[in-house]
Amino acid sequence: MASALAIRLKEQGQNVGLLDLDFTSPSSHVILGIEGLYPEEEYGIIPPMAHGLRYMSITFYSQDKPAPLRGADISDAIIELLAITRWGNLDYLIVDMPPGIGDATLDMIRLIERIRFLVVCTPSKVAYETVRKQIKLLHELNIPTIGIIENMVMKPTTYVSERAGEDNTTYLGSINYDPMLEDALGNVELLKKTEFYGSIRDLTEKIC
Amino acid sequence: MHEWALAEGVISTATRVAGEQGIQKITEINVGIGDLQQIEHDIFLFALEQLRTPNIKDAKFTLQAIKGKLNCRVCGEEWEFSNRDMDEETSEAIHFVPEMAHVYIKCPSCESPDFEVLEGRGVILASISGVKEDS
Numbered sequence: 001m002a003s004a005l006a007i008r009l010k011e012q013g014q015n016v017g018l019l020d021l022d023f024t025s026p027s028s029h030v031i032l033g034i035e036g037l038y039p040e041e042e043y044g045i046i047p048p049m050a051h052g053l054r055y056m057s058i059t060f061y062s063q064d065k066p067a068p069l070r071g072a073d074i075s076d077a078i079i080e081l082l083a084i085t086r087w088g089n090l091d092y093l094i095v096d097m098p099p100g101i102g103d104a105t106l107d108m109i110r111l112i113e114r115i116r117f118l119v120v121c122t123p124s125k126v127a128y129e130t131v132r133k134q135i136k137l138l139h140e141l142n143i144p145t146i147g148i149i150e151n152m153v154m155k156p157t158t159y160v161s162e163r164a165g166e167d168n169t170t171y172l173g174s175i176n177y178d179p180m181l182e183d184a185l186g187n188v189e190l191l192k193k194t195e196f197y198g199s200i201r202d203l204t205e206k207i208c
Numbered sequence: 209m210h211e212w213a214l215a216e217g218v219i220s221t222a223t224r225v226a227g228e229q230g231i232q233k234i235t236e237i238n239v240g241i242g243d244l245q246q247i248e249h250d251i252f253l254f255a256l257e258q259l260r261t262p263n264i265k266d267a268k269f270t271l272q273a274i275k276g277k278l279n280c281r282v283c284g285e286e287w288e289f290s291n292r293d294m295d296e297e298t299s300e301a302i303h304f305v306p307e308m309a310h311v312y313i314k315c316p317s318c319e320s321p322d323f324e325v326l327e328g329r330g331v332i333l334a335s336i337s338g339v340k341e342d343s
Contacts, residue, residue, distance in 0.1 A: 044213030045304065061301035062311045068321045069310055076329065077307040084213040084304065 001120050001151060002096035003031045004200040007188060009208065010052045014091040017047065019081075020057040021108070022098040023067050023074055029059050033186035044086040051188050056085055074103040082111060092208075101134050109143055118207065119148040119169070123157050135167050146207050150174040172206055175199040210304060211247055214331045215255035221333050223261060231338035234267045238335045242328035243276035243289050244306040246299060252331075267338075276328035278313070285317035289328060306330050 006018040020028040028034075032055075037048040039060055047056040058067060058077065069077065087093060095115075098104050108115055117138055121131040131148065138145050147170030150160045154177045164171040175196060184190035191197055222237050237256075241247050249271055256269050276289025289309070291299045301308040306329050310321045 041210050044216075045210060058305070061305050061308045063301075065311050066321075067308070067311050069307055070322075073307045073310065077305050080305050080307070080330070083217050084210055086213070 001118075001149070001200070002094050003028045004191065004197055005118075005204065006053050006092070006094040007032075007051060007191070008197070008200050008204045009092050009094070011192075012204070012208075015054075015089060016052075017054040017056070017087045017090045017093040018050075018096065019085075019093060020059070020096045021078065021104045022096060023058045023062075023069055023077060023104075025098065026057050026059050026062075028055075028096050029057050031185055031191075032188055039085075042086075044084045046086050046088075054087055054090065056081065071103045075107050078104060078107045079111070100130055101137050105134070105137075109138075109141060116144040116146050118146045118172075120151050121148055121160055122152050123150055123154070123160055123174070125159065128160055128163055132163065132167060135169050139168065145169055147172040149203060152177045172203060173199075175203075211252040212255045212259075214245075214247065215252055215259055218256065218331065218333055219259045219261065219264065222264065222336050225333070225336055226263065226338055229338075230340050231336070232263060232341045234264045234336055234338040236268045236270065236335075236337040237264070237333070238270045238272065240272050240274045240332040240334045242274045242306070242325075242330045242332070244302055244309055244325065244328055245330040246291060246303045247331065249273075272334070274328040274332075277326040278309075278315075278323050279326050280315035280318060280320055280323045282320040282322055283315060283318040285315050286326075287316055289313075 003018065006016050010016045018028060020026045032051060034050045034055060037050055039045040039047055039056070047054040095108060097108070119131055119135060121127050135145065148160065148164045149172045153174045161171040176199070178194050178196040180194050181196045184194050218237070218239055222234060226234050241249065241252070253269060253271060277286065278289055279286045298312045302312065309325065314321055315323055
């Protein structure tokens, strides 16, 4: 979702950065097919351009190896990356977050003044329970929430939209499960032809 | 030249702390440099010199190396960080993000990556001295 949103914003002519903050399970490099790139070192580190995006991921440093980091280590690594990365002038920095209200979420709330959250949920009671806690926390801390988007919908349901209403959060719509998406992973041009990406286009119109 | 970004962090933090403490003119800045980050001290000091601000213009910079001390959470082994046998790529990854030590370093006793960096992770602003506004 974050990768596709970043690509769409770039397509609209915006200057966009994409930061993958899921240190234990980074995936945006797989989704976007990013290989053979490395940040440039110049008074800090300059994220390489990938598909027109300034792109930063822990995989530049961990490669394809597991990064078994505990909470404080995750926070320190986030602070380090934020401190040394020179993004340049961006219209949007899209941050691909790990799920839940763990270290990355708390650090982003603490460190990024103008952050806004776009919450993604699958049409599942179990998934919504996790999302509900995140929404509650964001509301309690007065952190702006753009809304909630329901992803990978396989059959029509009103469960998430009704719960979002109860939790005073804007329901932005749903994205159908797209069986073609798996084959498009790693190839941005194919990704742009998917039904999923069409839904991202509609979403971008709503929120940006 | 990643040292420049870290030096900027030291200068901005020292300036913020000075403001909070009512220090108008900073006379001394002491910086601890952990071994894990493998900072080039000369470049770092040069960057600090170049980044001087008006309230830091006469400050003395002191850099102190801190040995990397690691402690295994699984078996309790304690050991010292060394990049002696590391290839350049691994060394550079830990240089940029010291937490990458958990990716490339294992406990020498039980080979677990679950260890704590007790000392010597990265750059820390150890202390500042200066003259307060009312003195």
